[in-house]
Amino acid sequence: MTVGVSFRYILSSPSTAHSDIAVALATLSHAAVPTWGQCGGINYTGDTSCVAGTVCTYLNDWYYQCIPATTTVAPSSVSSQSSVSSSSTSISSSSSSNAPIPVQTGFVKTSGQKFVLNGNTFTAVGENSYWVGLMGYTTAKMSQSLSDIAAAGSTVVRTWGFNEVTAPNGIYYQSWSGSTPTVNTGATGLQNFDNVVAAAKANGLRLIVALTNNWSDYGGMDVYVKQINGSANHDYFYTDPNVISAYKNYIRTFVGRYVNEPTIMAWELANEPRCKGSTGTTSGTCATTTITKWITDISAYIKSIDANHLVAVGDEGFFNELTNPSYPYQGTEGIDFNANLAVSTVDFGTVHLYPEGWGQSANPSSAAWGSQWIDDHATSQKNANKPVILEEFGVTSGQAATYQAWFSSVVSSGLAGDLIWQAGSHLNPDTPNDGYTIYPDSPVYPEIQQHAAALKARG
Ligand SMILES: *[C@@H]1O[C@H](CO)[C@@H](O)[C@H](O)[C@H]1NC(C)=O
Ligand SMILES: *[C@@H]1O[C@H](CO)[C@@H](O)[C@H](O)[C@H]1NC(C)=O
Ligand SMILES: *[C@@H]1O[C@H](CO)[C@@H](O)[C@H](O)[C@H]1NC(C)=O
Numbered sequence: 001m002t003v004g005v006s007f008r009y010i011l012s013s014p015s016t017a018h019s020d021i022a023v024a025l026a027t028l029s030h031a032a033v034p035t036w037g038q039c040g041g042i043n044y045t046g047d048t049s050c051v052a053g054t055v056c057t058y059l060n061d062w063y064y065q066c067i068p069a070t071t072t073v074a075p076s077s078v079s080s081q082s083s084v085s086s087s088s089t090s091i092s093s094s095s096s097s098n099a100p101i102p103v104q105t106g107f108v109k110t111s112g113q114k115f116v117l118n119g120n121t122f123t124a125v126g127e128n129s130y131w132v133g134l135m136g137y138t139t140a141k142m143s144q145s146l147s148d149i150a151a152a153g154s155t156v157v158r159t160w161g162f163n164e165v166t167a168p169n170g171i172y173y174q175s176w177s178g179s180t181p182t183v184n185t186g187a188t189g190l191q192n193f194d195n196v197v198a199a200a201k202a203n204g205l206r207l208i209v210a211l212t213n214n215w216s217d218y219g220g221m222d223v224y225v226k227q228i229n230g231s232a233n234h235d236y237f238y239t240d241p242n243v244i245s246a247y248k249n250y251i252r253t254f255v256g257r258y259v260n261e262p263t264i265m266a267w268e269l270a271n272e273p274r275c276k277g278s279t280g281t282t283s284g285t286c287a288t289t290t291i292t293k294w295i296t297d298i299s300a301y302i303k304s305i306d307a308n309h310l311v312a313v314g315d316e317g318f319f320n321e322l323t324n325p326s327y328p329y330q331g332t333e334g335i336d337f338n339a340n341l342a343v344s345t346v347d348f349g350t351v352h353l354y355p356e357g358w359g360q361s362a363n364p365s366s367a368a369w370g371s372q373w374i375d376d377h378a379t380s381q382k383n384a385n386k387p388v389i390l391e392e393f394g395v396t397s398g399q400a401a402t403y404q405a406w407f408s409s410v411v412s413s414g415l416a417g418d419l420i421w422q423a424g425s426h427l428n429p430d431t432p433n434d435g436y437t438i439y440p441d442s443p444v445y446p447e448i449q450q451h452a453a454a455l456k457a458r459g
Contacts, residue, residue: 032047032049032050032051032052032066033046033047033048033049033050033051033056033066034051034066035050035051035053035054035066035067035068036065036066036067036252036253036256036257037050037065037066037256038063038064038065038066038259038260039056039064039065039066040056040058040063040064041063041064041260044063044064044260048064050066051066053068053069054066054067054068054069055067055068055069063257063258063259063260063261065256065257067185068185104201104204104206104262104263105118105262106118106262107262107308107309107310108122108124108206108262108265108266108310109310110310110347110348110386110387112385112386113381113382113385113386113387113388113414113416114387114416114459115348115387115416115417121459122155123155123417123452123455123456123458123459124155124156124265124387124389124416124417124418124419125153125154125155125156125417125418125419125451125452125455125456126149126152126154126155126156126157126158126205126419126420126452127149127152127154127157127158127419127420127421127422127423127438127448128157128158128159128391128392128419128420128421128422128423129145129146129149129157129158129159129422129423129431130158130159130160130422131159131160131431131432132145132146132157132159132196132199133159133160133161133171133192133193133195133196134160134163134171134218135171135431136170136171136188137427139195139198139199141427142195142196142199143199143202143203144425144427145423145425145427145431146199146200146202146203146205147203148423148424148425148439148440149203149205149423150203150204150205151440151449152423152440152445152448152449152452153448153449153451153452153453153456154205154452155204155205155206155452156205156206156207156208156265156417156419157200157205157206157207157208157419157423158207158208158209158210158268158391158392158419159196159207159208159209159210160209160210160213160218160271161173161193161209161210161211161254161267162174162210162211162212162213162218162219162220162250163218163219164176164181164212164218164219164220164223164224165219166223166227168184168188170188171188171189171192172184172188172189173189173190173193173254174219174250176223176227178227179227179228179242181224181227181246181249181250183250183253183254185253190253190254190257193254197258197261197263197264200263201263205263206262206263206264206265207263207264207265208265208266208267208268208312208391208419209264209266209267209268210268210269210270210271210314211250211251211254211255211267211268211269211270212224212247212250212269212270212271213270213271213272220277220278221234221237221270221273221277222234222237222277222278222279224237224243224246224247225237225240225243228240228242228243228246229242229243232279232281233279233281233282233283234274234275234276234277234278234279234280234281234282235275235276235277235282235283235285235286235290235334236283237277238273238286238290238291238293238294239283239290239294244294244297244298247298248298248301251267251298251301251302251305252305255267255302255305255306255309256305256306258306258309259305259306259308259309260308262308264309265309265310266309266310266311266312266347266348267302267306267309267310267311267312268311268312268313268314268350269294269295269298269299269302269311269312269313269314270313270314270315271314272314272315272316272352273291273294273295273313273314273315273334273335274291274333274334274335275287275290275291275333275334276333276334286334287334288320288331288334288335288336288339289336290334291334291335291336291340292336292339292340292343295313295340295343295346296343296345299311299313299343299345299346300345302345303345310347310348311345311346311347312346312347312348312349312350312391313340313346313349313350314350314391315335315337315340315350315352316328316333316335316350316351316352316392317335317337317349317350317351317352317373317377317388318330318331318333318335318336318337319331319336319337319338319376320335320336320337320338320339326360326363327358327359327360328358328360328373337349337351337377337380338380338383338384341380341384341386341388342384346386347386347387348386348387348388348389348416349377349380349381349384349386349387349388349389350388350389350391351373351374351377351388351389351390351391352390352391352392352393352421353370353373353374353390353392353393353394353406354392354393354394354395355369355370355395356395356396356397361395366395366398366402367398367401367402367405367406368405370393370402370405370406370409371405371406371408371409374390374406374409374410374413374415375409375413377390377415378413378414378415381414381415381416382414387416387417388415388416389415389416389417389418389419390406390410390415390417390418390419391418391419392419392420392421393406393418393420393421394420394421394422394436395436396435396436399444400443400444400447403420403444403447403448403451404447406418407447407451407454410451410455411451411454411455411458417455418451418455420438420448421436422434422436422437422438423437423438424437424438424439424440424442425439425440426439426440426441
């Protein structure tokens with residue numbers, strides 16, 4: 001969907017490809033842990049002292065981080081591992097609920113065409129909620145919306161881990177002054193995302209987090225290009241070395257913060273990357289190979305700082321068959337689904353499905369076209385021997401019958417999972433409704449529940 005965001009931060013050159021965490025682990029015996037490095041957490045055996053100007057701060061039971069002392073985070077000093085369980089600044093402690101936080105152990109991994117968790121098949125089924133961390137919700141409201149999602153039988157929520165701004169306001173994750181970005185680590189920034197993670201954990205859900213946006217909603221790629229390069233050419237996001245470096249620095253800070261957090265299921269390189277962005281202009285040289293090269297580079301970068309989490313692209317799943325008469329199969333947007341799925345540091349494939357927006361609803365119907373789209377991606381899944389999920393889908397007319405057809409295709413095709421666009425809750429006021437939103441009292445909600453049960457039964 002068109003709602004997205006992106007963010008970034010500049011600290012290191014591309015040559016400093018290893019995270020602070022890796023550095024910290026490699027230097028246990030001497031120097032203090034550098035800024036953003038891990039300094040504590042369950043089973044952590046490394047150095048717990050932070051470099052001057054930073055404070056070892058509790059983020060979750062598995063992860064304490066050296067955070068600059070100037071942040072407004074109300075950090076707690078951690079002098080030894082024994083203080084782990086007595087921390088007073090747990091991100092979950094700000095929740096309004098006194099219910100015990102479910103223990104989430106183990107990271108979601110892949111095995112052939114399946115996701116696995118602690119040795120068992122993990123069924124990835126759920127909903128999109130780009131907004132849960134962007135609306136300035138209290139932790140109670142975050143938790144209520146995620147509880148509505150969990151009650152649909154969901155195991156996974158997809159959300160945005162970005163919001164680029166040039167004039168700070170509300171919740172944002174990175175602000176820009178000229179060509180210099182600064183990650184917001186305070187209460188309206190990453191600490192707010194800590195609350196999203198805690199609320200997801202409290203509701204037994206795993207998160208798929210997109211780290212930037214093709215679209216201009218919530219900033220996105222075009223902010224990087226404009227601020228750093230001064231151009232309106234969207235595709236410079238994939239090629240300008242300074243932009244790439246800036247995006248990697250953002251990733252380093254954001255991903256580095258959650259390396260040991262099992263509530264995160266996967267990182268996504270971008271929501272719906274395409275050659276052409278909101279500016280509509282390109283350099284004229286962008287092709288599928290441009291974006292595949294970028295995917296190869298960025299996915300490997302994430303793996304270099306975070307070996308725990310899965311990585312996916314977040315693209316729409318367009319095929320690259322130049323003579324195919326159907327637009328989503330033609331590669332004209334700069335995406336070659338099969339080539340991108342073959343990249344070794346991409347763990348699973350992502351597919352979106354919007355027959356109305358793509359001009360396919362009469363080809364011959366949204367339901368039939370979508371079922372074929374699902375089957376074709378299930379074929380890619382088998383050929384690549386990696387899971388593929390239908391991670392966004394929607395129609396605005398004939399929802400119940402169309403979704404029934406698509407759910408049936410997901411189950412029968414063997415596709416690894418699906419996430420509907422999009423979740424909704426009555427939070428007073430209601431969460432955003434873009435015409436696709438399914439609230440708990442929507443007629444389609446029980447259909448989603450039945451599908452989640454059917455997919456779990458299939459395994
Ligand atoms: C911590 O280590 C123990 C013993 O090695 C292990 O059983 C446990 O799963 C680990 N916990 C985490 C959160 O990694
Ligand atoms: C913008 O990016 C393009 C593509 O990498 C590059 O050729 C150009 O020199 C950049 N311009 C500036 C001002 O950095
Ligand atoms: C990227 O954004 C621009 C405008 O916002 C749009 O024209 C283009 O189709 C978008 N691509 C995708 C994949 O969303």
